[in-house]
Amino acid sequence: MWRRKKRERDLERELRSDLELEASEQQERGLSPEEARYAAQRALGNSMLIKEEVRKMWGWNRWEIVIQDLRYALRMLRKSPGFAATAILTLALGIGASTAVFTAVDSVVLKPLGYRDSGSLVALWENLPFNSFVPVGPNLRHADLWQKRATAFSGVTFVRQGASGVTLGTDHPRLVGTVTATPNLFEILQATPLLGRGFVPEDGVKGHDNVVILSYAGWQSLFQGDLSVIGKTVRFADTPREVIGVLPAGFHFPNANSLHAFRSKQLTSSAPEPAIFLSAVLDLAQFSWNGDYGNWIAIARLKPGFSVSQAEAQLTSIQAQIFQEIPAREKNDQLARMRAYVQPMQEAIVGDAKTGLWLLMSAVLGLMLIACVNLASAQLGRALLRQREAAVRTALGAAKWRLVWNSLAENLVLAAVGGAAGIALAAAGLDLFRHYSPLDLPRLSEVHINRTVLLFSLALTLGSSLLFGVLPALKLLHTDPQASLQKSNSRSLGHRQSHRLRAWLIAAQVFGCTALLLVTGLFLKSFLYLLHQDKGFETGQVVVAEVNLPRTGYGADQKRIAFDDAVLENLRAIPGVQSAGFVSSMPLEGEAWIEGVQRVDLPSRQAAINLRWVSPGYFETTRQKLIAGRFLEELDRSGSSAVLSEGLAKSVWQNENPIGGQFIVEGRTFTVTGIVADSRNASLKSPPPRMVYLHFKDRPPFTTIFMARSAAPADTLASGMRQAIWKYAPDITIARVKTLDSQLTDSLATERFQTSALMSFGIAALLLAMLGIYGVLSYSTVTRRQEIGMRMALGASRRGIYTLIVGEASIPVFVGLGAGLIASIAAGRVIQKLLYGTQAIDASVILVVAALFLSAAVAAAFLPARRAASVDPMEALRSE
Numbered sequence: 001m002w003r004r005k006k007r008e009r010d011l012e013r014e015l016r017s018d019l020e021l022e023a024s025e026q027q028e029r030g031l032s033p034e035e036a037r038y039a040a041q042r043a044l045g046n047s048m049l050i051k052e053e054v055r056k057m058w059g060w061n062r063w064e065i066v067i068q069d070l071r072y073a074l075r076m077l078r079k080s081p082g083f084a085a086t087a088i089l090t091l092a093l094g095i096g097a098s099t100a101v102f103t104a105v106d107s108v109v110l111k112p113l114g115y116r117d118s119g120s121l122v123a124l125w126e127n128l129p130f131n132s133f134v135p136v137g138p139n140l141r142h143a144d145l146w147q148k149r150a151t152a153f154s155g156v157t158f159v160r161q162g163a164s165g166v167t168l169g170t171d172h173p174r175l176v177g178t179v180t181a182t183p184n185l186f187e188i189l190q191a192t193p194l195l196g197r198g199f200v201p202e203d204g205v206k207g208h209d210n211v212v213i214l215s216y217a218g219w220q221s222l223f224q225g226d227l228s229v230i231g232k233t234v235r236f237a238d239t240p241r242e243v244i245g246v247l248p249a250g251f252h253f254p255n256a257n258s259l260h261a262f263r264s265k266q267l268t269s270s271a272p273e274p275a276i277f278l279s280a281v282l283d284l285a286q287f288s289w290n291g292d293y294g295n296w297i298a299i300a301r302l303k304p305g306f307s308v309s310q311a312e313a314q315l316t317s318i319q320a321q322i323f324q325e326i327p328a329r330e331k332n333d334q335l336a337r338m339r340a341y342v343q344p345m346q347e348a349i350v351g352d353a354k355t356g357l358w359l360l361m362s363a364v365l366g367l368m369l370i371a372c373v374n375l376a377s378a379q380l381g382r383a384l385l386r387q388r389e390a391a392v393r394t395a396l397g398a399a400k401w402r403l404v405w406n407s408l409a410e411n412l413v414l415a416a417v418g419g420a421a422g423i424a425l426a427a428a429g430l431d432l433f434r435h436y437s438p439l440d441l442p443r444l445s446e447v448h449i450n451r452t453v454l455l456f457s458l459a460l461t462l463g464s465s466l467l468f469g470v471l472p473a474l475k476l477l478h479t480d481p482q483a484s485l486q487k488s489n490s491r492s493l494g495h496r497q498s499h500r501l502r503a504w505l506i507a508a509q510v511f512g513c514t515a516l517l518l519v520t521g522l523f524l525k526s527f528l529y530l531l532h533q534d535k536g537f538e539t540g541q542v543v544v545a546e547v548n549l550p551r552t553g554y555g556a557d558q559k560r561i562a563f564d565d566a567v568l569e570n571l572r573a574i575p576g577v578q579s580a581g582f583v584s585s586m587p588l589e590g591e592a593w594i595e596g597v598q599r600v601d602l603p604s605r606q607a608a609i610n611l612r613w614v615s616p617g618y619f620e621t622t623r624q625k626l627i628a629g630r631f632l633e634e635l636d637r638s639g640s641s642a643v644l645s646e647g648l649a650k651s652v653w654q655n656e657n658p659i660g661g662q663f664i665v666e667g668r669t670f671t672v673t674g675i676v677a678d679s680r681n682a683s684l685k686s687p688p689p690r691m692v693y694l695h696f697k698d699r700p701p702f703t704t705i706f707m708a709r710s711a712a713p714a715d716t717l718a719s720g721m722r723q724a725i726w727k728y729a730p731d732i733t734i735a736r737v738k739t740l741d742s743q744l745t746d747s748l749a750t751e752r753f754q755t756s757a758l759m760s761f762g763i764a765a766l767l768l769a770m771l772g773i774y775g776v777l778s779y780s781t782v783t784r785r786q787e788i789g790m791r792m793a794l795g796a797s798r799r800g801i802y803t804l805i806v807g808e809a810s811i812p813v814f815v816g817l818g819a820g821l822i823a824s825i826a827a828g829r830v831i832q833k834l835l836y837g838t839q840a841i842d843a844s845v846i847l848v849v850a851a852l853f854l855s856a857a858v859a860a861a862f863l864p865a866r867r868a869a870s871v872d873p874m875e876a877l878r879s880e
Contacts, residue, residue, distance in 0.1 A: 011054055015047055066409070073410035084414070086771060087375055091418025091461075093764055094371030096425025099449075099457045101364045103430055105357050106456075107447040113346050114252055114446065116190040117301075121345035122308060123259070124156070124298035124315065129337045136294040137261030138340075140287050142322050143298045146340070149318050152311035153300040157185045158280065160296050161256040163272055165548060165733025167235040168222060172726065173733040176218065177272035179253055180280045186213075188301045195219075196230040196245035203279035211279060213245040215253070218275030234276070239552055241278075253277075254349045258442030261294045273445065289330045299345065308342050315340035349442045356754055359831060363516055363761045368460075370512045370765050374772040377505040379411070419461030423449075426457070436753060502776045503812040510816025511823070513762075513769040514853060518824035520755075520762040521845035522835055527755045529837030530748055536679025536688060537587075537622040542740040543717040545706045546586060547725060548733045560700035563729060568615060570724035571708050574717070580708040581617030584701035587681045587740065588747035591689055597652065600662040600669060605652045610682065610689045611665070613696045619643075619676060621707045629659045629674030636695045642670040647678045648690035665692060684747060685836055707740070714739040754834075766853070770860040773809055777864035781805065788868050798869040805865035806858065813857050817850060 019040045026036035044050070077084040112118045124143065125135035138146075140158060147156040159181045165173030179185075183199035192198070193213065202208050212234060214222065223229045223243075233240045253274045302311060319340050326335060427449060437444055547567075554560050564582065571580040585592045593611040598604075619631045627646050642663075649658040649672070658672045670692075678688035706725070710717045718737045725734060738746075745752070781788070788801060796804075828840025838845070 011051060015044070015050065019044060065405070069406050069409040070413060072406065073413045076410060077413060083378060086775075087378060087414045088418045088421060090371045090374055090768060090771075091414060092421035092425055093768070094368040095419055095422025095457060095460050096429060097364045097761065097764070098368050098460060099422060099426035099453060100429035100433060101357075101360050102456050103426065103449055103453045104433060104441075104447050105361050106450070106452055108441065108443045109350055109354050109357055111446070111452075113349070114250055118346065119344070120302040120304075121189070122300050122302060122311065123343050123345050123348040124300055125341040125343065126293065127339045127341050128293060133339075135341050135343070137297045139289065139292055140282065140296055141284055141289055142319070143296070144284055145322055146298070146315055146318055147300075149321075150311065150314045152303060152306040152314050154303050155184055155188045156298055156300040157182045157188050158282065158296045158298055159185065159259075160261075160280070161259070161274065163256075163548070163735060164236050164276075165550075165735075166222065166276065167731070173731065174222075175272065175733055175735050176222075176275040177255055178276050178278060179274045180278040182280050182282065185277070185299075188299060191247065191251050193245035194248040195227070196243070198245055199277075199279050204281055206281050209279045209281045210239065210241045211244045212241045213247060213277040214243060215247050215273070215275050215277070216249040216251065217273060219246045221275065236550070239550075247277075252443065252445055254442055258349050258351075259297060261297045289326045290332070290335055308344060312340060312342040315342065351442070353441050355834065356750065359754065359834070360757055360761075362827075363519070363758055366512045366516045367761050367765050367768075370509050370516075370768045370772070373505055373508045373512070374768050374775070377502065377509075377772055378775050415461045419457065422461075423454075423457055426453075436756075503808075506773055506776055506809060507812035507816040507819070509769045509772045510813050510853070510857075511819040513765040514817050514820025514849065515823040515827065516758075516765050517762045517849045517853065518820065518845060519827055519831065520758040521849050522824075522828060522831070522838055522840070522842060523751075523755045523758050525838045525842065525845055526835040527748065527751045530684045530751060533680070533684065533837070535681075535684065535744075536677055537624050537681060539740040539744050541711070541714045542621060542707055542709050543714050543721055543737065544586070544740055544743060545718075545721045545725060545737045546735040547704045547706065548735055549702045549704070550733075551702065554702065557700050560702070561697060563732075564615065564696060564700060564704060566728040567704075567706060567725050568617070570727055571706060571721065572617075574708065574710075574720045574724060576710045576712045577717070578709045578711055579617050579620045580706070581615045581619075581621045582696070582704050582706045583615075583618055584611075584613040584696070584703065584705070586705050586743070587622075588683060588743055591682045595665050595692075597648075597663050597665045597692065599652055600664060607648060607651050607690055609648055609665070609692045612691060612693050613699055613701055614693050615696050618693075618707065621709045622679075622681075623709075624679055625677035627675040627677055628657075629672070631674055631676075632693065632695050636673070637697045639695075640668070640670045640698070641673040641695060643674040643676055643693040644672055645678050645688065645691040646675055647688055648692065649675050651690065670694065684744070685751075714741065751836075766856055769853075770856050773813075773857055773860040774864065777805060777809055777861050778867070781864045781868045801869040802865045805868050806861045809857060809861050813854070817853065821846065 019037075022040035022043050023033070023036045026039045027033060031039060041047075113121065115121060124138060124146065126138040126142065127133040127135055143156065143158065147153070150156075159179060162178050162180070163175050164178045166176050167173050181199075183201055183204045186193075186198040194216065196213070198213065199211075203211055214229070219225060219229060222234065223232070226232075229243050229246060232243050234243065235241070255273050300311075302308070316339060319338065323331070323336050323338075430447065430449065434444060434447060549560055549563065554563065568580055568582065571577060591610050595609060595611055596606055597609050598606040614632060616631070616633050616636075619626070627649075629643070632641060632643055644658060652658070652663065653661060658675060661672045662669055663672070664670075676693075679691075680686070680688050681691075682689045706721065708717060708721060718739075721737055722734060725732060788796075788804075791804075792801065825841055828835075832840050
């Protein structure tokens with residue numbers, strides 16, 4: 001290639017030398033110099049053809065053609081900036097959105113877990129009849145017998161996740177995610193530390209358990225990647241623990257939201273990624289045979305040759321043995337109905353997030369379909385507009401493959417630019433995705449563009465190039481040069497077949513857009529229903545602070561009571577605070593401490609309830625409505641008073657007056673002093689739970705959720721609450737301080753994310769569909785220019801022309817709307833479990849979407865119709 005110019009000069013000299021030699025021979029035969037020169041040219045033949053043949057033998061001719069056609073494509077696109085910009089933006093949007101969502105699907109759902117032979121890892125659960133057989137973390141006594149008697153596993157480990165305050169130096173404690181596990185955790189996961197060592201059996205013995213292993217991120221965050229970290233100490237409350245190992249960067253353990261032991265528990269916004277691993281010391285004698293469900297997770301590795309079903313059959317057999325061995329005082333009929341459940345670990349981690357991700361993937365593929373149809377429509381119109389050019393090229397002897405390649409080159413340029421922009425858009429979208437991702441999205445740290453994603457993007461880019469380039473170009477191969485040159489340009493393009501094809505393209509775009517908009521509308525209505533339904537309490541101007549008390553320094557009840565009383569006094573002393581109180585569980589984070597209650601006088605009247613320990617002032621701060629009796633007060637500190645939710649009172653006392661009635665919970669007797677209205681304080685996505693509120697002195701909690709209501713904006717109260725807590729105990733870990741409004745927002749993070757993503761895709765699809773309708777009608781206006789001129793010359797009015805052009809789009813639009821409605825109904829039945837307060841067939845959503853799309857279609861058709869109505873009849877007829 002770099003010697004091309006020299007070879008061209010040599011070829012030129014060779015041809016000139018041959019001509020001169022032939023001319024001299026002709027002169028020797030008696031011809032004049034002029035006649036001899038013409039005779040030599042005739043004998044040599046077409047010099048340009050000879051040069052082309054020689055260049056083919058040199059081997060770079062095809063590359064030269066490629067470069068020439070690419071340059072020509074760039075010049076043609078520069079002459080059509082509107083088309084080029086539309087095509088590039090459409091490709092970038094379609095490829096960018098598809099790549100971003102496929103990255104998440106690939107990283108979370110498709111890619112195996114990042115452990116060696118991860119397919120053999122399973123999670124072991126128990127299905128409890130009193131919990132509607134929803135899988136929960138097993139009772140450790142049951143799981144211990146599974147471990148000892150089952151032959152299907154090479155090992156079983158028990159894991160408990162949480163968050164603890166870690167102190168380095170003299171700073172306030174820093175909250176980090178923790179994993180407490182039996183020492184064989186890393187042996188089962190087959191993970192080797194980057195630095196130091198893993199746990200050994202001795203680390204699970206009391207007195208030898210003061211050791212920790214850091215995750216790679218924890219090592220970087222706490223010790224800034226210090227290579228001499230082994231042997232250093234971190235303090236959990238008042239207990240120093242020695243660092244014995246650091247895990248590699250590629251090791252990721254799921255956080256408490258991804259792998260939670262109690263499936264009905266609402267996800268929490270304070271579930272940090274695990275940074276510190278602790279060795280568990282388990283004394284099984286301290287655990288009952290019937291209780292402590294959902295506190296631990298059992299993870300096992302299957303032996304080669306054993307399947308999940310075989311392992312589950314073994315555990316079912318062992319479960320029957322366990323029931324026979326349970327002491328009579330702890331045995332009941334429900335235990336006989338419990339079942340073991342074995343689940344692949346990847347399925348346990350991915351969980352319900354898989355449904356949401358596949359939903360987004362379906363939406364983005366619908367968007368990509370609309371983009372493809374849009375581009376196909378534009379390219380078809382462009383190919384038809386270039387029919388005369390193709391006819392001229394064919395008449396001049398151009399090969400048919402050159403016509404196809406010339407059209408394909410333009411699309412390759414568009415695909416290259418649009419694909420590059422799409423990948424850049426995908427990278428930006430992934431940053432937003434990670435930042436605003438829902439709380440339940442597992443493996444979030446593993447979401448990044450990888451080789452599989454790049455191959456996917458490359459396939460999209462090349463596929464779009466071939467689809468939009470080859471198919472319209474093939475139409476040019478059937479062009480009759482003589483017929484095309486004899487016709488006027490517009491009449492050659494306006495035949496009935498092309499009109500029918502464009503109508504189908506409009507219908508396809510409307511179909512995809514309508515289906516996507518209807519599904520989006522269902523999610524939006526569901527989200528608004530959750531957001532504005534009656535919660536039973538008020539969130540405005542309330543700040544909550546979660547405090548975790550260490551068991552080492554606050555093991556005695558009196559110490560926790562003194563702490564709670566002192567902090568409440570400090571909170572109430574903050575200027576502007578109207579009321580303050582606390583509760584034992586963060587609102588809107590699911591059910592917790594589920595127990596059974598029964599009436600003292602009628603033991604048959606039983607119900608499952610959620611226990612909460614609260615302080616006086618809690619109900620006043622949350623402004624829950626008092627139905628009967630009174631709230632808990634200071635005088636209840638020495639008694640056994642309780643406040644019930646309205647639903648529980650009706651269930652157990654029915655039509656009787658519950659005030660003064662007595663019930664038994666956890667073997668103790670309490671007296672009802674008040675009834676409060678039902679509230680959705682566990683979750684906005686489920687019915688109000690039956691609640692029992694007890695005075696905190698009955699069992700002062702280790703995790704305390706302080707609340708304060710202020711007359712001033714809630715955000716200004718956060719700093720004061722921190723100081724009120726640290727004023728009494730500077731070494732206490734404050735897990736989080738936030739407004740109750742933000743807690744409500746976080747509890748709907750998944751629904752908000754899905755709705756926002758679908759709305760963005762829906763808006764993009766609507767804009768693309770409008771652009772497609774506009775493009776098709778604009779093209780139709782050009783091709784029917786003479787027809788419109790003739791109609792106007794024969795008396796057609798401007799209003800009639802408007803009706804003609806808009807009516808051309810009406811049939812495919814209504815066909816697409818109908819097909820989209822049918823598709824959305826089918827999709828709605830699939831996503832019904834993701835909806836709240838609305839059904840898959842919702843008349844209001846259908847009407848709104850139909851009105852929105854019809855308005856958008858009319859707006860897209862207005863400009864082409866106006867242009868058509870402005871045609872000058874005489875000018876149009878003269879051009880004919």
